[in-house]
Amino acid sequence: MTALLACSGLTKRFGGLVALDGLDFAVAQGETIGLVGPNGSGKTTFFNVLTGLYSPTSGAASLDAVDIFGKSPQSIGRAGVARTFQRCRLMLDQTVFDNIALGVLRAKPLGLLSTLFRRGRLRADLDATIARAHQLACRFNPQLGAALFRPAGDLTMIDRRRVEICRALIANPRLLLLDEPSAGMTPDETRRLMDDLLAFREEAPHLAVVLVEHEMDVIRRVSDRCVVLNFGRKIFEGLFDAMIEDREVQTAYLGSGQ
Ligand SMILES: Nc1ncnc2c1ncn2[C@@H]1O[C@H](COP(=O)(O)OP(=O)(O)O)[C@@H](O)[C@H]1O
Ligand SMILES: [Mg+2]
Incomplete structure (x- = not known):
């Protein structure tokens, strides 16, 4: 092994x-x-x-x-390698999606140049990230998927933990x-x-x-x-x-x- x-x-x-x-x-x-x-x-x-x-x-x-x-x-x-933290690290006033999408940025930072000059690519990346975040959230709880654009602070404790795990998983x-x-x-x-x-x-x-x-x-x-x-x-x-x-x-x- x-x-x-x-x-x-x-x-x-x-x-x-x-x-x-x-x-x-x-x-x-x-x-x-x-x-x-x-x-x-x-x-x-x-x-x-x-x-x-x-x-x-x-x-x-x-x-x-x-x-x-x-x-x-x-x-x-x-x-x-991806992780979650012992203490909740969610931005509670940001949306569930923003919190999950952080996991993509951690693994693949967006450069300023690509942000400025490759907007089409950026839009496609964003759509793909939304689709993946929705799929992951739904896998844990369909209601969490439906709450993708609500503030993370509205969630129950278990859903907050699920968001943290989705944030780790979205980077594959x-x-x-x-x-x-x-x-x-x-x-x-x-x-x-x-x-x-x-x-x-x-x-x-x-x-x-x-x-x-x-x-x-x-x-x-x-x-x-x-x-x-x-x-x-x-x-x-x-x-x-x-x-x-x-x-x-x-x-x-x-x-x-x-
Ligand atoms: N940033 C730090 N500065 C100084 N000591 C630390 C720091 N982080 C952890 N420690 C110390 O390292 C030891 C192990 O801590 P930690 O890894 O948090 O334990 P566990 O997660 O098993 O409870 C403890 O004695 C803790 O006080
Ligand atoms: Mg510990």
């Missing part, structure tokens, strides 16, 4: 704090990995380093053999990183969002997903494999059932023995 994402020795220091400590991490095409660990264990830092928001201290990272280590967020986006990523998508949602909303995700996975079997999530039921349901971080180090990698039996994982979660 060749890895789509391959990281080795990935390290991030903030001054004296080692937030990510020599992490080896591989994801295969089409695989969903549940990434868990106590608060402050480095999960979000891993995403931030991987997507170029933070510059890594040392290590290596590649996507399908293309080096993405320390590259800009835009070139990493172009290579095929090969690797999707989801940072606690259930944060702020009820258990029922979380279940519905995971239904959406599983349905989408059926349609996009090559998409690889890394899901950070505290809800173990969610992890059990959607993950092929689990990775556990503690103090920036990987303390477990394997199947869900083995993970919940693992002594070191239990100790990390109970917070004793540290």
Whole structure:
């Protein structure tokens, strides 16, 4: 099995704090990995380093053999990595469409010259983006598709999360990183969002997903494999059932023995 994402020795220091400590991490095409660990264990830092928001201290990272280590967020986006954020990052006074379309700009910025001189092309691009945003939104919820030109602030929490996921998906990523998508949602909303995700996975079997999530039921349901971080180090990698039996994982979660 060749890895789509391959990281080795990935390290991030903030001054004296080692937030990510020599992490080896591989994801295969089409695989969903549940990434868990106590608060402050480095999960979000891993995403931030991987997507170029933070510059890594040392290590290596590649996507399908293309080096993405320390590259800009835009070139990493172009290579095929997209993400959502732990805290809602929607512009609530802008339309659903504007929020989703940002995902295209992240991967493919519009240059000023092409904006000025290639207006026909721009119009065609815009129409294609509207069609794709509508299709993605409808796939998650037909009513969300119908609300494409309404302010994102009018949406329910679950639909806001769906918009954030659509924003990540519109760039046609090969690797999707989801940072606690259930944060702020009820258990029922979380279940519905995971239904959406599983349905989408059926349609996009090559998409690889890394899901950070505290809800173990969610992890059990959607993950092929689990990775556990503690103090920036990987303390477990394997199947869900083995993970919940693992002594070191239990100790990390109970917070004793540290
Ligand atoms: N920008 C930053 N500056 C300094 N320390 C940070 C920064 N981001 C994260 N950290 C620290 O790195 C560690 C890991 O944090 P984080 O990756 O957010 O954990 P998790 O997402 O697993 O809860 C924590 O100790 C946190 O305080
Ligand atoms: Mg986090």
